[in-house]
């Protein structure tokens with residue numbers, strides 16, 4: 001079957017099987033390998049993308065379901081000249097990553113949160129990241145980076 005959608009501002013089409021997952025269409029069909037696959041149980045969030053503005057785990061959606069949708073992947077987050085988004089820059093500045101495998105999903109989740117809630121509390125950030133697993137950082141610097149991206153500092157007590 002044929003599927004057409006807008007990915008990172010570009011109209012794309014592909015000939016897919018009905019069972020093709022969105023994450024596979026992005027990674028294999030479009031070579032957008034920044035969207036990662038970290039599990040086969042829909043738990044890790046490494047595959048998170050935005051579909052029509054909503055945060056979606058791309059391994060939980062068929063590509064055919066995204067027909068006509070506006071999809072943004074991690075490759076579409078930075079400005080066209082390569083300037084990192086506020087969230088990406090904050091992850092770099094606050095060491096919000098180690099191996100980086102979870103980072104695309106974390107950035108997509110954080111970007112989505114800040115769009116809906118520009119000044120989230122530490123608790124709200126931790127709650128929002130419930131669907132994203134990081135095996136390296138212990139989450140602290142990820143939360144700190146998101147606080148910084150929202151123009152806030154991590155509360156001193158929680159920083160310990």
Ligand code: FES
Nearest residue numbers: 038042044045059
């Ligand atoms: S690969 Fe989608 S949640 Fe893990």
Ligand code: FES
Nearest residue numbers: 098099134135136
């Ligand atoms: S930085 Fe390695 S899994 Fe998060």
